[in-house]
Amino acid sequence: DAKTTQPPSMDCAEGRAANLPCNHSTISGNEYVYWYRQIHSQGPQYIIHGLKNNETNEMASLIITEDRKSSTLILPHATLRDTAVYYCIVKDSGAGSYQLTFGKGTKLSVIP
Amino acid sequence: SQTIHQWPATLVQPVGSPLSLECTVEGTSNPNLYWYRQAAGRGLQLLFYSVGIGQISSEVPQNLSASRPQDRQFILSSKKLLLSDSGFYLCAWNTGPLEQYFGPGTRLTVT
Numbered sequence: 001d002a003k004t005t006q007p008p009s010m011d012c013a014e015g016r017a018a019n020l021p022c023n024h025s026t027i028s029g030n031e032y033v034y035w036y037r038q039i040h041s042q043g044p045q046y047i048i049h050g051l052k053n054n055e056t057n058e059m060a061s062l063i064i065t066e067d068r069k070s071s072t073l074i075l076p077h078a079t080l081r082d083t084a085v086y087y088c089i090v091k092d093s094g095a096g097s098y099q100l101t102f103g104k105g106t107k108l109s110v111i112p
Numbered sequence: 113s114q115t116i117h118q119w120p121a122t123l124v125q126p127v128g129s130p131l132s133l134e135c136t137v138e139g140t141s142n143p144n145l146y147w148y149r150q151a152a153g154r155g156l157q158l159l160f161y162s163v164g165i166g167q168i169s170s171e172v173p174q175n176l177s178a179s180r181p182q183d184r185q186f187i188l189s190s191k192k193l194l195l196s197d198s199g200f201y202l203c204a205w206n207t208g209p210l211e212q213y214f215g216p217g218t219r220l221t222v223t
Contacts, residue, residue, distance in 0.1 A: 034211065043202045043214030044156070093210060098144060098163075099171065100212055102156040 004088045009107045012082075018075040020106050022088030025069045031092045033064060034100070035073045037084040044087065044102070047073065078110045114139035118203050118215040125222055131176075131190040133218050135203030138184065143205040145186040146212065147178055150200040162186060198222045 005023040012018040024033065035047040048055055048062045050071070055062045061074040075082055087105040115138045125131060137143050147159040158171045160178035168178050175194050179187045186203055203215040 032210070041200075041217075041219075043204070043217045046211040046213060049211060093208075098146070098161050098169075099158050100156075101158075104155060 004090055004103055006086075006088050006103065006106045008104065009109070011109050011111055012075075012078045014080060014110050014112050015077055018078040018082065018108060018110070020073040020075075020086050020088075020108065021070065022072070023070045024088070024090045027068050027090050028092070031090045033062065033068075033071045034089040034091060035060070035062065036087045036089065036100075036102070037082075038087070038105070039081075039084040047086075078108075080110050080112065082108065083110045084108060114205075114213065116203060116205055116213060116215040118201075118218050120218060121216065122219045123221070125193050125220065127195055127222055128192045131188070131193050131197070131220070133188040133201055133203075133220075135186040135188075135215055136184055137205045140184070140205070140207060142183060143207055145180060145184075146204040147186065147188050148202040148204065148214075150202065152199070156202065160188070193222045195222050 032049050032051050034049040036044040037047055038044045047059050048057055050062045050064050064071045085105040085107050087102050089100055117136050119134055144163050146161045148156045149159055150156050160168055160170055162168050162180045165180055165183055175197060176188060176190050198221050201218045201220055204212040206212045
């Protein structure tokens with residue numbers, strides 16, 4: 001699976017959009033981009049995933065560049081409950097591909 | 113809807129004692145099941161995964177073992193705990209190679 005690079009930490013004002021970047025320059029054509037988050041002392045929570053097109057769900061939007069070498073997770077109106085470590089993971093969907101490799105992620109602090 | 117349970121939520125055990133952590137999933141059939149560990153201040157490490165009853169794959173040599181006696185039950189065990197076994201143990205499931213859903217975790221402290 002391709003490696004990802006994320007900033008170690010970010011701050012965001014409550015109510016503003018939080019834009020979390022991720023670089024994955026070695027991504028291959030069959031690899032998806034996944035985002036998870038982990039609130040302190042809880043298990044990771046799946047947020048969203050995408051392959052080529054931008055994706056949106058009730059939690060967030062995922063913007064993937066045309067060359068697929070980077071992506072941005074957008075939380076449109078950050079709340080204090082969005083304070084967490086956010087993980088960007090690149091993984092293929094092939095048979096036998098089961099492992100999620102979590103890096104260090106980005107610690108997002110939402111500030112009142 | 114699907115839910116995943118883990119117990120106990122917290123556990124304090126002496127070195128050399130046995131361990132048994134249980135994970136169950138409701139609302140789905142034939143899930144893939146996973147055990148992860150997160151040491152203090154570190155990332156998640158996949159320990160075991162299972163694609164069916166009695167089928168266990170180990171990712172990292174450990175003082176731990178896993179079993180899957182029923183379709184939606186996954187157990188993590190140890191015969192003798194080490195100090196280095198302390199950590200946050202997470203069970204997860206999915207039904208395909210895409211997103212995984214995690215349980216609430218068990219925080220284990222080995223003293």
